[in-house]
Amino acid sequence: MGxxxxxxxxxxxxxxxxxxxxxxxxxxxxxxxxxxxxxxxxDGEDDQLLMARVTGNYKHGNERVARNHPRNR
Structure with missing residues (x-):
């Protein structure tokens, strides 16, 4: 994982x-x-992940790979 x-x-x-x-x-x-x-x-345990998800800043590095996967074509 990232x-x-x-x-x-x-x-x-x-x-x-x-x-x-x-x-x-x-x-x-x-x-x-x-x-x-x-x-x-x-107040949960992973505030950084929550803030990343709320801002939309949580996808890094695998977007191109996922786009080219046969399942996503």
Missing amino acids: QRPQGFDYTISSDGAVRIRHHGKVATTLRGRRAADFLEDV
Whole structure:
């Protein structure tokens, strides 16, 4: 399998929005129900993976290989 995601952190603003950063740059901002759901789930054991999935930054290295697989043609 690939490497585990790293470099993510998050902050909660005064209006309740959650800003997820990846290596210091804002990757996404969650508001409303999505922010509330994220904050419920973030107490889990693998916060980095959760933040990577929420931002869509979790596929690295195997996209080309998977695209060329006979099952995906």
